[in-house]
Amino acid sequence: MKPKRGTFRLTRRDFVRAASVGPAAAWFAACERAGDAGSSAGAGSSAAAGREVPQAPRWVKDPSPFVQRVTNLETRLELIDGFLTPNELFFVRNHSPTLRIDPASYSLRIEGDGAETELSLDLSTLEALPQRTITAYLECAGNWRGLYPELTGTRASGGQWSTGAVGCAEWSGPSLATVLELAGVRPEVVDVNLVGLDSSGFERAMPLAKALDPDTLIALRMNGEPLPADHGFPARSVVPGWSGSNSIKWLGRIQVSTERVWNRNNTSSYVLIGDEWPAEDYAPAQGKVINELVVKSALALPRPARLAPGSHAIHGFAHAPDGPVAAVEWSPDGGATWLEATIVEPILPLAWQRFEFEWEARAGSHTLVTRATDAAGNTQPAEPLMNDKGYLLNVPLPHPVQVE
Numbered sequence: 198m199k200p201k202r203g204t205f206r207l208t209r210r211d212f213v214r215a216a217s218v219g220p221a222a223a224w225f226a227a228c229e230r231a232g233d234a235g236s237s238a239g240a241g242s243s244a245a246a247g248r249e250v251p252q253a254p255r256w257v258k259d260p261s262p263f264v265q266r267v268t269n270l271e272t273r274l275e276l277i278d279g280f281l282t283p284n285e286l287f288f289v290r291n292h293s294p295t296l297r298i299d300p301a302s303y304s305l306r307i308e309g310d311g312a313e314t315e316l317s318l319d320l321s322t323l324e325a326l327p328q329r330t331i332t333a334y335l336e337c338a339g340n341w342r343g344l345y346p347e348l349t350g351t352r353a354s355g356g357q358w359s360t361g362a363v364g365c366a367e368w369s370g371p372s373l374a375t376v377l378e379l380a381g382v383r384p385e386v387v388d389v390n391l392v393g394l395d396s397s398g399f400e401r402a403m404p405l406a407k408a409l410d411p412d413t414l415i416a417l418r419m420n421g422e423p424l425p426a427d428h429g430f431p432a433r434s435v436v437p438g439w440s441g442s443n444s445i446k447w448l449g450r451i452q453v454s455t456e457r458v459w460n461r462n463n464t465s466s467y468v469l470i471g472d473e474w475p476a477e478d479y480a481p482a483q484g485k486v487i488n489e490l491v492v493k494s495a496l497a498l499p500r501p502a503r504l505a506p507g508s509h510a511i512h513g514f515a516h517a518p519d520g521p522v523a524a525v526e527w528s529p530d531g532g533a534t535w536l537e538a539t540i541v542e543p544i545l546p547l548a549w550q551r552f553e554f555e556w557e558a559r560a561g562s563h564t565l566v567t568r569a570t571d572a573a574g575n576t577q578p579a580e581p582l583m584n585d586k587g588y589l590l591n592v593p594l595p596h597p598v599q600v601e
């Protein structure tokens with residue numbers, strides 16, 4: 198469904214009247230407390246017995262199908278056989294434990310010197326706005342970072358993800374633009390900063406143009422269900438094609454600013470730090486800010502994989518930030534020869550693409566490699582983009598396979 202913006206009848210004034218406007222601070226504090234209490238509930242019995250300090254469960258979903266890394270759950274791509282990532286298999290990147298929010302007391306605050314009116318919208322108001330549905334992939338900018346030593350000879354700091362900090366889902370909710378229009382955006386606005394309610398206060402700013410892109414959503418639903426708690430219930434942003442860090446979960450505040458917004462997530466995190474990006478050129482950021490993701494492809498196989506000799510249908514997922522992948526090549530011999538893989542429908546502009554090929558596997562050790570290219574000719578480069586935090590690694594990925 199793609200509602201036309203012009204068909205939306207309620208005026209901003211209707212909403213200013215309908216929405217409760219008031220200080221949000223008390224509510225944020227209450228919500229944080231509820232989150233702490235809710236998240237430690239599972240460990241209550243041992244705490245009551247006075248034996249140990251309760252450990253907050255880090256996730257609501259069953260973590261067993263994932264690779265568990267501190268507060269994160271990494272998807273095993275080999276478990277994804279269809280086009281979309283099922284919610285229960287979708288990776289989780291949390292800077293603090295999953296927050297559990299009571300939908301009855303939730304509200305989203307729109308504020309800042311660039312907003313003509315400050316508003317608080319409750320969940321039913323967000324649900325009553327025109328809903329847009331997109332199928333979009335979401336990838337952490339640090340996906341593949343754990344492969345840095347193998348591919349570049351150096352380690353990069355941050356979570357050591359293999360290839361599973363990516364997924365693709367159908368997201369529905371109002372466009373961020375629709376919500377911004379309710380408050381009114383002053384012409385001088387530069388940045389829109391989105392702030393989560395989790396205890397890390399995770400936030401990320403984007404330029405106004407991206408905030409007004411109709412595909413930038415405040416998602417309320419994921420794959421046809423209300424957003425799962427681990428993915429930001431009741432509301433998160435989804436910013437297709439951009440670093441997953443822009444897709445703010447448990448969205449609590451939208452700050453509309455007439456000045457550039459600088460915070461940790463565009464000064465020291467999610468910036469390219471290294472010799473190529475002199476800090477003085479990017480101050481107050483320590484390097485070049487990462488927004489758009491890069492063209493990538495990976496196989497849905499364990500790493501390393503073990504296969505029996507014979508013919509195998511191999512599949513994987515390829516994605517590009519700016520339109521679908523147009524071609525995927527694969528190599529059975531570590532990149533010496535290349536063949537064309539089949540891209541499986543559907544081919545949607547913001548989604549990943551599933552690709553497949555038949556491989557006649559002979560006994561021995563092999564290295565499969567894949568390489569995706571988008572319609573504009575952007576492809577996976579032979580040389581890695583070296584940066585201290587290991588973002589945006591996208592060289593064609595060698596995949597070790599033992600056939601026996």
Ligand SMILES: Nc1nc2c(c(=O)[nH]1)N[C@H]1C(S)=C(S)[C@@H](COP(=O)(O)O)O[C@H]1N2
Nearest residue numbers: 288289290291292337393399441444445446
């Ligand atoms: N509030 C909040 N939003 C957040 C994060 C977080 O820790 N807190 N992590 C971000 C990062 S770095 C990524 S990659 C995505 C991951 O989304 P997912 O956990 O739904 O897969 O959420 C983003 N949004």
Ligand SMILES: [Mo]
Nearest residue numbers: 337338441442
């Ligand atoms: Mo991320």
